[in-house]
Amino acid sequence: MEKIYDVVILGAGPAGLTAGLYAGRSRLSTLIVEKGKDGGQIAITDEIENYPGQEVEGESGPSLIARMTAQAEKFGVERAGDVIKEVELVGDVKKLIGNKGTYLAKTVIVATGAFPRPIGCENEGKFVGKGISFCATCDASFFEDFEVYVVGGGDAAVEEAMYLTKFARKVTIIHRRDELRAAKSIQEKAFANPKLSFMWDTVVEKVDGDEILTSMVVRNTKTGEKTLIEADEEDGLFGLFGFIGLLPNTKLFEGILDMENGYIKTDENMHTNIPGVYAAGDMRVKSLRQVVTAAADGAIAAMQAEHYLANLG
Ligand code: NAP
Numbered sequence: 167m168e169k170i171y172d173v174v175i176l177g178a179g180p181a182g183l184t185a186g187l188y189a190g191r192s193r194l195s196t197l198i199v200e201k202g203k204d205g206g207q208i209a210i211t212d213e214i215e216n217y218p219g220q221e222v223e224g225e226s227g228p229s230l231i232a233r234m235t236a237q238a239e240k241f242g243v244e245r246a247g248d249v250i251k252e253v254e255l256v257g258d259v260k261k262l263i264g265n266k267g268t269y270l271a272k273t274v275i276v277a278t279g280a281f282p283r284p285i286g287c288e289n290e291g292k293f294v295g296k297g298i299s300f301c302a303t304c305d306a307s308f309f310e311d312f313e314v315y316v317v318g319g320g321d322a323a324v325e326e327a328m329y330l331t332k333f334a335r336k337v338t339i340i341h342r343r344d345e346l347r348a349a350k351s352i353q354e355k356a357f358a359n360p361k362l363s364f365m366w367d368t369v370v371e372k373v374d375g376d377e378i379l380t381s382m383v384v385r386n387t388k389t390g391e392k393t394l395i396e397a398d399e400e401d402g403l404f405g406l407f408g409f410i411g412l413l414p415n416t417k418l419f420e421g422i423l424d425m426e427n428g429y430i431k432t433d434e435n436m437h438t439n440i441p442g443v444y445a446a447g448d449m450r451v452k453s454l455r456q457v458v459t460a461a462a463d464g465a466i467a468a469m470q471a472e473h474y475l476a477n478l479g
Pocket residue numbers: 215216285286317318319320321322323325342343346347348369409410411412454455456
C-alpha cells in the first residue's frame with residue numbers, strides 16, 4: 167500500500183522548505199515535491215540583503231536556499247522530483263498525481279510560488295534563450311562586454327540590472343514610467359552606478375534578429391515616438407532581460423481552490439477553502455512578497471497542518 171504522508175508540500179522555495187522544516191521538527195511524516203531546482207524565485211537572485219540576520223558577505227539566493235534545503239532534510243523531510251499533473255484535495259486522504267507517481271497525504275501545503283511575467287512584445291517567444299532572459303544570475307556571463315537592456319522598474323529589475331553591470335559594457339533600464347517602483351535604498355545605489363542608464367516612459371514593442379536578438383523597437387509612452395535599437399555592429403547582439411513582476415503558479419488548482427486574479431485566497435493562518443489544504447508563499451493573495459514573508463507563511467501552514475492532524479485523532 168502506498169504511504170500516506172502527514173504532509174505533502176508542493177514546491178521547494180522558501181515557503182515550502184520552511185513548511186518542511188517546521189513539519190519535520192514536529193515529527194510529521196513529510197514529503198516535499200519539487201518539479202525543478204530548489205529555491206523558486208530566489209534561486210535566480212544574486213543578492214539577498216533583507217532577510218533578517220543575513221549578514222554573510224556575498225550571500226546569494228542559491229547559497230541561502232542550499233542551507234534551507236539542508237536544514238529541512240536534517241529533520242527527516244523526504245524529497246521527490248516530480249511534476250504534479252492533477253490533484254484530488256477533498257476528503258481525509260488527498261491525492262497528488264505526478265508524472266512519476268501518485269502521492270497520498272492527510273494534509274497538503276501548496277507552495278508553488280510564481281514565475282516571471284513575459285515582456286509582452288512581438289516575437290518574444292522566438293528569442294527567449296537567444297538574447298532574451300529572465301534570469302541575470304543564470305545568463306549574465308553570456309553578455310560579458312556586450313550591451314544589455316533590462317525591462318522593469320521594481321526591486322527585481324533594478325537589483326538585477328546592477329548585477330548585470332558587473333558583466334555587461336553598459337546596462338540600460340527600460341521603464342514604462344518616469345519613476346522607479348524599487349525601494350529607495352535600491353534606487354540610490356542604482357543612480358550612483360556609472361554603468362547604468364535609464365530609458366524612461368518606454369516600452370518594448372517588438373524584438374528581431376536572425377538566429378539571435380539583434381534589434382528591437384521601443385515606444386515612448388508619452389509621445390508615441392518609436393525608436394529602433396540595433397546591436398552594435400562589432401557586437402552583433404545584445405541582451406534583453408525582463409523583470410516586470412510575477413505570475414502565480416496556480417493553474418493546477420483552478421476551479422478547486424478559491425482564487426483572486428489567479429492568486430490563492432487564504433485566511434491569516436494559510437487555510438484555503440478546503441480543510442487540510444494550506445497555501446504559503448508568493449502565489450497566495452498577500453501584500454508583501456519577500457523571502458521573509460514566504461518563510462513565515464510556510465511556518466504557519468505547517469503548524470496549522472499539525473493542529474489539523476491532531477484533531478483528526
Ligand atoms: P514588481 O514589484 O511587481 O514590479 C514590476 C515592475 O515591472 C514595475 O516597475 C512595473 O511598472 C513594471 N511592469 C509591470 N508590468 C509591466 C508591463 N506589462 N510592461 C512594462 N513594465 C511592466 O515586481 P518585481 O520587481 O519582480 O518584484 C516582485 C516581488 O518580489 C515584489 O514584491 C518585490 O518587492 C519582491 N522583490 C524584492 C526584492 C528585495 O526586497 N530585495 C528583490 C526582488 C524582488 P510600474 O512601476 O509602472 O507598475
